[in-house]
Amino acid sequence: MANNVDDSTDEQCTIKEGDCVVLKRGDVFKAAQVQKNRKVIFEKKWFFLDNAVGELYGTSFEVASGGTLQPRKPKHAESIAEVKEAGIDNRNIVDDGRSQKLTRDDIETLKGQGLKGQDIVQQLVENSSSFRDKTEFAQEKYIKKKKKKYENTVMVLKPSTRILAQMYHGREPGKICYLRYDSLALMLTLGNVHAGSKLIVFETCAGLVLGAVMERMGGQGSVIQMYPGGGPARGATDSFGFPEHFLRTLHDFPLCKVQALLAGRLSLEAQEPDAPPLPKPQGRSLESGGVDPAPEGMEMEMEKERERESETEERERRREDKAQERKMKMEEKRKKLLAAAALLQPRNADGLVIASRLHPCPVLLGLLKFLAPSRPFVVYCQYREPLIECYTKLKQQGGAINLQLSETWLRHYQVLPNRTHPVLLMSGGGGYLLSGTKVLADPPESTPPQRSEEPSPKRIKLQETDG
Amino acid sequence: MSFVEYSEFIQEGDVAIIFMGHGSMLPVKVEQGAQTQTRYGVIRHSTDLIGRPFGSKVTCSKGGWVYVLHPTPELWTLNLPHRTQILYTTDIANITMMLELKPGSVVCESGTGSGSLSHAILRTIAPSGHLYTVEFHQQRAEKAAEEFREHKVGHLVTTLNQDVCKEGFGVTGVADAVFLDIPSPWEAIGHAKTAMKRQGGRISSFSPCIEQVQRTCAALAEQGFGEICTLEVLLRVYDVRPVSIALPDLGDEDPLQAGLDTPGEGGAPATPDANAAITLRTAMPPRDMAGHTGYLTFATKSPV
Numbered sequence: 001m002a003n004n005v006d007d008s009t010d011e012q013c014t015i016k017e018g019d020c021v022v023l024k025r026g027d028v029f030k031a032a033q034v035q036k037n038r039k040v041i042f043e044k045k046w047f048f049l050d051n052a053v054g055e056l057y058g059t060s061f062e063v064a065s066g067g068t069l070q071p072r073k074p075k076h077a078e079s080i081a082e083v084k085e086a087g088i089d090n091r092n093i094v095d096d097g098r099s100q101k102l103t104r105d106d107i108e109t110l111k112g113q114g115l116k117g118q119d120i121v122q123q124l125v126e127n128s129s130s131f132r133d134k135t136e137f138a139q140e141k142y143i144k145k146k147k148k149k150y151e152n153t154v155m156v157l158k159p160s161t162r163i164l165a166q167m168y169h170g171r172e173p174g175k176i177c178y179l180r181y182d183s184l185a186l187m188l189t190l191g192n193v194h195a196g197s198k199l200i201v202f203e204t205c206a207g208l209v210l211g212a213v214m215e216r217m218g219g220q221g222s223v224i225q226m227y228p229g230g231g232p233a234r235g236a237t238d239s240f241g242f243p244e245h246f247l248r249t250l251h252d253f254p255l256c257k258v259q260a261l262l263a264g265r266l267s268l269e270a271q272e273p274d275a276p277p278l279p280k281p282q283g284r285s286l287e288s289g290g291v292d293p294a295p296e297g298m299e300m301e302m303e304k305e306r307e308r309e310s311e312t313e314e315r316e317r318r319r320e321d322k323a324q325e326r327k328m329k330m331e332e333k334r335k336k337l338l339a340a341a342a343l344l345q346p347r348n349a350d351g352l353v354i355a356s357r358l359h360p361c362p363v364l365l366g367l368l369k370f371l372a373p374s375r376p377f378v379v380y381c382q383y384r385e386p387l388i389e390c391y392t393k394l395k396q397q398g399g400a401i402n403l404q405l406s407e408t409w410l411r412h413y414q415v416l417p418n419r420t421h422p423v424l425l426m427s428g429g430g431g432y433l434l435s436g437t438k439v440l441a442d443p444p445e446s447t448p449p450q451r452s453e454e455p456s457p458k459r460i461k462l463q464e465t466d467g
Numbered sequence: 468m469s470f471v472e473y474s475e476f477i478q479e480g481d482v483a484i485i486f487m488g489h490g491s492m493l494p495v496k497v498e499q500g501a502q503t504q505t506r507y508g509v510i511r512h513s514t515d516l517i518g519r520p521f522g523s524k525v526t527c528s529k530g531g532w533v534y535v536l537h538p539t540p541e542l543w544t545l546n547l548p549h550r551t552q553i554l555y556t557t558d559i560a561n562i563t564m565m566l567e568l569k570p571g572s573v574v575c576e577s578g579t580g581s582g583s584l585s586h587a588i589l590r591t592i593a594p595s596g597h598l599y600t601v602e603f604h605q606q607r608a609e610k611a612a613e614e615f616r617e618h619k620v621g622h623l624v625t626t627l628n629q630d631v632c633k634e635g636f637g638v639t640g641v642a643d644a645v646f647l648d649i650p651s652p653w654e655a656i657g658h659a660k661t662a663m664k665r666q667g668g669r670i671s672s673f674s675p676c677i678e679q680v681q682r683t684c685a686a687l688a689e690q691g692f693g694e695i696c697t698l699e700v701l702l703r704v705y706d707v708r709p710v711s712i713a714l715p716d717l718g719d720e721d722p723l724q725a726g727l728d729t730p731g732e733g734g735a736p737a738t739p740d741a742n743a744a745i746t747l748r749t750a751m752p753p754r755d756m757a758g759h760t761g762y763l764t765f766a767t768k769s770p771v
Contacts, residue, residue, distance in 0.1 A: 162564050404704055
């Protein structure tokens with residue numbers, strides 16, 4: 001059995017052609033796709049990922065000449081030829097810019113000779129007149145710094161929320177509304193995102209939050225992405241490289257139709273004036289949505305088309321084909337919208353996750369209606385004030401408890417023997433979160449008989465203001 | 468009800484969270500005929516809970532209202548009986564993401580403690596993952612196992628009563644992730660490595676003291692772990708409330724105007740705005756907050 005597990009795991013852990021991967025060098029990440037003969041540029045280096053195919057994720061590669069990758073085995077930590085001498089402090093070290101005997105040209109020549117990063121660093125150490133006077137700690141720091149500059153290694157990683165959230169935060173925070181990864185982590189947890197649930201996601205974070213939610217659901221349950229404007233943005237979601245069956249659990253619904261859906265006047269034809277009259281417009285209840293096969297009406301239409309086309313000339317046929325294609329596309333779109341609406345309609349979603357650059361208040365108040373009672377919601381905003389507004393409105397209208405406006409603080413540490421301290425630079429803010437739990441707004445209609453006395457007004461008031 | 472699957476209605480045998488407001492909550496085991504005392508009076512399980520939807524408002528015998536909530540690992544963390552120090556949601560959230568947990572993950576954890584993190588892990592790895600949790604304190608191990616069964620997650624977890632530093636996790640080459648919250652994590656790094664998959668995985672250790680972190684990081688490096696990273700994360704919860712700020716009186720801008728307004732013998736100057744104030748809604752940080760829980764160290768085991 002152990003072997004079986006191993007084999008299937010191996011399959012999942014192996015880099016394959018076409019895979020979405022993340023490249024890592026130092027603390028820098030880049031998302032890429034494995035394609036044969038495709039040049040990848042990363043951190044001013046270019047190479048081909050061809051040789052990564054068949055290796056396990058997490059493998060480090062040395063970039064060799066010609067841009068080929070060579071797997072580098074982990075226990076490769078050969079240290080620079082140990083230095084015996086070291087200074088006690090830096091009183092005799094003068095920054096005159098002359099301690100390094102190698103010039104830039106010399107280094108370029110060494111590189112040209114095909115010397116490995118490791119060897120270049122060795123050369124730098126040997127040609128530095130001040131190296132021996134540095135303290136042991138300073139020597140280590142010097143080597144580390146030079147290694148980072150001259151070593152040509154790249155790690156190939158399997159995409160995950162951890163990696164992509166850090167990548168986006170480091171490279172393009174503006175695209176994800178400055179959502180820091182610890183805030184994202186907290187959103188997933190506070191939202192109780194898990195397999196088998198029905199989640200509503202509204203985000204303008206390039207699809208990162210959506211991807212994170214989908215990863216946590218493991219392709220089980222359903223996700224309805226609400227989107228503003230023309231269509232959902234899913235650049236980051238694509239970088240996760242989810243298998244096909246994950247995507248089948250993903251639905252989308254335009255934000256601009258939320259009010260219509262809530263009011264029960266969602267008209268699916270009205271939006272497309274040139275759409276053909278549908279075979280059975282309102283015949284099917286929205287509830288039965290889901291993924292059903294092409295309706296019979298469509299089939300009949302196609303039959304008719306086929307009969308007609310035999311009598312008409314080629315040009316005519318082509319034009320009709322095109323119209324038909326457009327009709328099919330429209331029908332496809334309508335069906336998808338219908339399926340998403342059918343998921344929202346029962347108003348029994350298990351979670352609501354919002355992270356956008358739009359004002360969260362109208363979004364939250366609108367989408368909260370689709371949530372089942374006793375289910376969590378969590379809203380991210382880069383700014384605090386809109387969330388204060390959300391908090392105040394929810395307190396006024398009721399229907400939500402356990403409200404919490406929060407922010408996280410994150411600090412990284414350098415941990416080294418006798419040199420442990422916080423990293424000098426830290427993120428100033430990771431955005432704000434408002435979380436809470438939806439509850440039934442009114443007590444049930446049928447009052448239990450044993451409730452003889454009315455609650456005293458004072459108590460009622462107290463309870464109402466509780467949060 | 469289960470901690471890994473929502474249900475709509477409260478049933479006999481469920482755990483429900485009675486929410487009384489102002490962060491005051493109470494977990495109850497729902498039993499036909501049982502009663503629960505709250506400061507708002509009695510809640511009768513048969514009439515007030517069973518058959519009602521989760522999220523309902525329930526009126527207690529003395530009149531006050533409470534809400535009955537479906538349990539989640541997060542609510543459980545706030546309400547569980549403490550047998551040890553526990554991990555809170557902010558740390559748990561980061562551990563979960565940094566360990567890359569998802570449905571199907573196989574996780575090893577030690578110690579089990581009061582099961583705060585365990586419930587969160589189980590929620591995330593369900594329905595196909597598995598948790599091996601090791602606790603050296605026999606009573607705590609037994610109590611945790613009992614809770615897992617009551618919360619209908621027993622099938623996802625193996626609880627072991629042994630010393631992880633001496634005997635490890637009882638499994639070899641199966642774990643995607645390992646989490647350590649023990650006094651001397653550096654002694655368990657070798658066992659953690661053994662428990663992990665050949666293809667690699669993630670490890671995390673939680674320690675309150677920096678000396679523990681130093682030894683742990685040294686052990687991780689020695690055992691060949693990469694991407695070693697230590698961080699600390701804190702939660703600041705804001706109190707949203709209206710505040711009133713009095714406006715200062717700097718006297719009148721125009722002295723002539725002022726002279727006209729207050730003629731004669733030193734009568735009190737007419738300052739209609741003496742009590743002027745503006746009210747605004749703000750979010751106040753708390754006077755005291757948790758300033759330290761523990762350092763989180765993460766690392767990656769490379770494939771071999």
